[in-house]
Amino acid sequence: xxxxxxxxxxxxxxxxxxxxxxxxxxxxxxxxxxxxxxxxxxxxxxxxxxxxxxxxxxxxxxxxxxxxxxxxxxxxxxxxxxxxxxxxxxxxxxxxxxxxxxxxxxxxxxxxxxxxxxxxxxxxxxxxxxxxxxxxxxxxxxxxxxxxxxxxxxxxxxxxxxxxxxxxxxxxxxxxxxxxxxxxxxxxxxxxxxxxxxxxxxxxxxxxxxxxxxxxxxxxxxxxxxxxxxxxxxxxxxxxxxxxxx
Numbered sequence: 001x002x003x004x005x006x007x008x009x010x011x012x013x014x015x016x017x018x019x020x021x022x023x024x025x026x027x028x029x030x031x032x033x034x035x036x037x038x039x040x041x042x043x044x045x046x047x048x049x050x051x052x053x054x055x056x057x058x059x060x061x062x063x064x065x066x067x068x069x070x071x072x073x074x075x076x077x078x079x080x081x082x083x084x085x086x087x088x089x090x091x092x093x094x095x096x097x098x099x100x101x102x103x104x105x106x107x108x109x110x111x112x113x114x115x116x117x118x119x120x121x122x123x124x125x126x127x128x129x130x131x132x133x134x135x136x137x138x139x140x141x142x143x144x145x146x147x148x149x150x151x152x153x154x155x156x157x158x159x160x161x162x163x164x165x166x167x168x169x170x171x172x173x174x175x176x177x178x179x180x181x182x183x184x185x186x187x188x189x190x191x192x193x194x195x196x197x198x199x200x201x202x203x204x205x206x207x208x209x210x211x212x213x214x215x216x217x218x219x220x221x222x223x224x225x226x227x228x229x230x231x232x233x234x235x236x237x238x239x240x241x242x243x244x245x246x
Contacts, residue, residue, distance in 0.1 A: 130155025
């Protein structure tokens with residue numbers, strides 16, 4: 001059988017600019033360019049592309065709000081993202097240990113569990129659950145809007161603690177007398193609805209990371225179901241994966 005050779009296709013300029021932007025974005029998130037990005041000629045030489053491609057890549061990063069550019073001042077990083085690991089079960093305050101995390105408690109009450117919530121927490125339909133909504137800040141920056149459903153026995157005890165300064169995970173472990181075991185999670189990108197965008201100080205339609213997380217105790221009992229809207233422009237989710245046999 002004759003060998004079929006496929007002729008290489010030229011890479012379009014827009015595709016090449018996107019490739020450059022992806023590499024630069026990764027380097028910026030890794031802490032590079034503290035003194036500012038190199039000039040267009042240096043970047044063009046580094047990536048072996050034209051200066052027009054570099055301009056397109058930088059324009060994309062500027063549109064994301066990641067860099068700012070100006071005449072005679074060059075190109076500088078406008079903001080850095082925070083790394084949020086997916087390998088270990090930690091609360092926000094535990095994740096960003098050493099940084100100021102505070103909570104604005106928007107709701108904290110016992111309600112009847114919606115059917116899907118009752119099912120996930122292995123409760124009877126309409127059973128009471130404790131609902132907590134918090135706007136969570138990292139420093140002065142609103143970072144996430146968290147909606148939490150807790151099983152009633154643990155949730156009632158949680159409400160007796162100051163939620164403005166406490167992560168829920170340590171409280172659950174303290175109240176239950178056993179460590180948390182594991183969590184199942186789903187992560188997707190969604191456009192911010194107008195109400196959430198206002199609360200999180202984002203333009204309407206901006207991208208949010210929606211995290212659904214069901215957490216169990218060490219004995220396997222589900223106790224905490226969360227729906228977390230997190231600012232995608234401030235957080236990078238990171239994890240380490242191990243190849244398993246398909």
